[in-house]
Amino acid sequence: DQQVKQNSPSLSVQEGRISILNCDYTNSMFDYFLWYKKYPAEGPTFLISISSIKDKNEDGRFTVFLNKSAKHLSLHIVPSQPGDSAVYFCAATIIQGAQKLVFGQGTRLTINP
């Protein structure tokens, strides 16, 4: 039973355009959501997060939107750059001490010149 789902295994975007990555979750108890970026042969690196009390969080070119009623979050990257090509994982957790992350399957983003 996948509690966090990323239904698009891959996404291809032209350089300079907006990249939108989507994530759905089923557990309404989740109260903190994160996006991680992963390059091949490296560990995931933290990108941006959002608390369930907010609906938007922005950090430079990256914005995360949370729609609690739809149990949906998205990551917007504007403008997309070639260095953004990577696998992106969304993750969710319940804030209670240990941060037990539940990850989606990942979306491979390719930015084309």
Add this chain to the structure above:
Amino acid sequence: DAGITQSPRHKVTETGTPVTLRCHQTENHRYMYWYRQDPGHGLRLIHYSYGVKDTDKGEVSDGYSVSRSKTEDFLLTLESATSSQTSVYFCAISEFTDTQYFGPGTRLTVL
């Protein structure tokens, strides 16, 4: 970058043999985690630790044990490796509810 190292980085072993993976941190963070990454599953939590000698199970703990005798080291042991445990293993650390930082990973192949 957070000071997290994993050893070995690559290992090939045979079914039935014991395997221990090591995670070492220099950040003095309280929480440490072990995840495995498999195609189609993302990362899944195996075990985690909330202090020295304090550990608990995660989502996919069967066939794995852990130990934490020092703040800086978190060991993951496969008592008798099986082919289904072929995976990439990531260690992570965090301090209370702060962001979780990941190590570089260990690629384990069980033949």
